[in-house]
Amino acid sequence: MKRIYTHENVAVLHSAKNILALNDIESLVKNEHTIPNGARHGIENMFLQLWIINDQDFAKASTIIEEQLTNPKPTKPWACHKCDEENDGSFDFCWKCQTEK
Ligand SMILES: [Zn+2]
Numbered sequence: 477m478k479r480i481y482t483h484e485n486v487a488v489l490h491s492a493k494n495i496l497a498l499n500d501i502e503s504l505v506k507n508e509h510t511i512p513n514g515a516r517h518g519i520e521n522m523f524l525q526l527w528i529i530n531d532q533d534f535a536k537a538s539t540i541i542e543e544q545l546t547n548p549k550p551t552k553p554w555a556c557h558k559c560d561e562e563n564d565g566s567f568d569f570c571w572k573c574q575t576e577k
Contacts, residue, residue, distance in 0.1 A: 478534050479506075481526040481541055488545070489524045495544050501537050502529040 480496075480503065483489045489505055496503045506525040528537050551565035558575040568577050 477527050477529060478531050479525050480528050480534065480537050481545075482523045483526075484523050486524055489526050492526050492541055492545055495540060496526075496528070496533075496537055499536070499540055501533045501540070503527060503537070504529065 481489065481492050483492070486505075493503050493505060504527055506527055507523070528534060553562050553565055554567075554577060555562050556570035556573065556575055559570065559573045561570055561572040563570055563577070569575065570577070
């Protein structure tokens with residue numbers, strides 16, 4: 477077991493867990509039902525933690541979390557500066573005239 481992610485918001489942590497599950501990586505949430513006690517256990521234990529079950533998934537899991545949560549790709553649509561066509565945020569080139577974003 478390895479800790480992969482820490483966040484104070486349970487919704488964010490569970491979305492991370494779901495993203496990993498979609499990629500066939502088993503994980504579990506720790507600290508979900510414990511009462512924060514910063515004075516006794518240190519500040520880190522006040523945050524919820526996501527742990528992966530299999531250590532060999534760690535590299536893959538951290539890449540996924542990095543891409544999906546820490547540094548998500550922009551998904552806002554963009555307008556082509558050449559032909560003015562609106563493009564999906566995941567496109568790097570205009571679908572109509574192939575001009576680079
Ligand atoms: Zn264009």
